[in-house]
Amino acid sequence: MTPRLRRRTLLAGAAAAAALGALGGCGRPVDTSAELPAVSGDYTGPPLTLQFWNGLTGGDGPVMRELIAQFSATHPNIGIEMYAIPWSSFYQKFPAAVVSGLAPDLGLMHNFQVATNAARQVVVPLDPLVPALGLRQEDYLPVVWQSGLIDGARWSLPLDMWPDSLFYNRRVLADAGLDPDAPPQTGEEYLAALDRLAANGVQGHWLPAVDPQGVGRGFDSLLWQFGGELYAEDGSAALFAEEAGVQALEWQAGLIAAGYSPSDVSGSDANVAFKNDRNAFLWGGPGALINDLGKVDDLDWDVAPLPQIGVRRAAFSGSHQFVLMRQQEFDPDRVSATATFLRWIMGNSLGWASAGPVPARLPVLEQPAFAQLSAQANVASGVEHIRFYPLVPGIAEVQTTILYPAVGDALLGQLSPRDALARGREQASFLLAENLTKYGRA
Known part of the structure; x- marks a missing residue:
């Protein structure tokens, strides 16, 4: 089988970069005349x-390649050529390729990039494929099922969930006289554990203040736990500076003020300290x-769901989701082969769990092999409390910048x-207004 496109496809992305302005609503338009059969x-x-692009350049890449090999062994007429590109490059190159x-x-x-690329029209609604894919709403948590829907149309297929969870060093807890089989579940228990650790000479929760990406998702989880929201549902306003957000950030800053965390560490510092028994807790994705x-x-x-610090349980989660790229013309054979692969991998996503994430389909979580x-099973015990970013184009940029x-x-x-x-809200208001103008609605 001869691949339709090879490395030149990736290199062509650089030459087409100037066209990316069109994807926000100006310049060369995307041809949307072809309909998905x-x-x-x-x-x-x-x-x-088939050509399959993603950003799986870490330990998850070999797991996906093994799943593709398993699929190809039972579907010899369908080859999958996978290109793993660093995520930042992926989000630039594939729209240019379209x-x-x-x-x-x-x-x-x-999942937090789907709305942006739907608005750009570089991916396509999947509704014509829903019968072929065998999608059933009851197989997913409501928040996960809804994460692929924009204005009632399905734009993506959830493969997994990766909620921020509480990773804990059992030996450090035991050395401080804490039960390593009973990680803290409430804010009171968490602070009490940090007090006990401090008395044993351990700063138990290293906050990566110089790596805001690493601590920002913890802020998201806490804001939701204190009853707040990040943004208005339509993306017109930032709400993170309201009282729930202030409480969340004051709680985080209080860990540093109390000496439970060094004041100027990175996420890498926290990770290394954890591995060397100098840190008890990490908040992060599985x-x-x-x-x-x-x-x-x-x-x-070991790992457990995040403790409930605020008035309700909540945890930031991301999700890897499959999308179909817009083509100038859709070949029914290629679309049928794509649907065949997607249906197979969604049904066999237990194998994907070995990469760390929790499969999105609930029936997979009920299989004895998953336990x-x-x-992963410990992480899955808290998935009913996960939260996603709102389905608003450009929202990931507001978060990270x-x-x-x-x-x-x-x-x-x-x-x-x-x-x-408050300063962040003022800055965000300009970018949110710009995004509403640039992207409109998908």
Whole structure:
């Protein structure tokens, strides 16, 4: 089987970069005339090879390649050529490839990027494929099912969930006289554990203040726990500077003020300290940490859902989601082969769990084999409380360029939590207004 496109497809993205302005509403338009055909999810046509782009450049990449090999072994007429590109490059290159007529067949992206790329029209609604894919709403948590829907149309297929969770060093807890089999579940228990750890000479929760991306999602979780929201549902206003956000950030800053965390560490510092028994708790996503920590010899660790610090349980979660790239013309054979692959991998996503994330389909979580993945099963015990960013185009940019740096400013003591969030809200208002004009509605 000869691949339709090879490395030149990736290189062409650079040449087409100038066209990216069109994707926000100006310049060269995206051709949206071709319609996705309704096809079978059981492809029996001639041999072909699909192009699959994603950002799985870490330990998750080999897991996906192994799943593709398993699929190809039972579907010899469908080849999958996977290109793993660093995420930042992926989000630049694939829209340029669409504009240039060199789009891959399918991709995997973060859920908080789907609305942006739907608004750009570089991915397509999947409704014609729903029957072929065998999608059932009852197989997903409501928040996960809704994460692929924009204005009633389905734009993406959730593969997994990766909620921020509480990773804890069992040996450090035991050395401080704490029960390593009973991690803290409430704010009171958490602070009591930090007090006990401090008495044993351990700063138990290292906050990566100089790495706001690493601590920002903890802020998101806390804001939701204190009853707040990040943004208005339509993306017209930032709400993170209201009282719930201030409480969340004051709680984080209080950990540093009380000496439970050093004042100027990075996420890498916290990770290394945890691995060397100098830190008791890490808040983070299972996709990276489960595999990372599992590779460390003699590290005694486990994971649980985040403790409830505020008035309700909540945890930030992301999700990898499959999308179909817009083509200048859709080949029914290629679309049918794509649907066949997607249906297979959604039904066999237990294998994906070994990469760290929790599969999105609830029936997979009920399989006895999933319970044997103890870390992932522990994370899954809290998924009913996960929260996603709102489905608003451009929202990830607001988070990473405005909100998370504001969180970092407060944790570094440059501004009070209230002032840092107020300034962030003022800055965010301009970008949110710009996004509404640039993207409109998908």
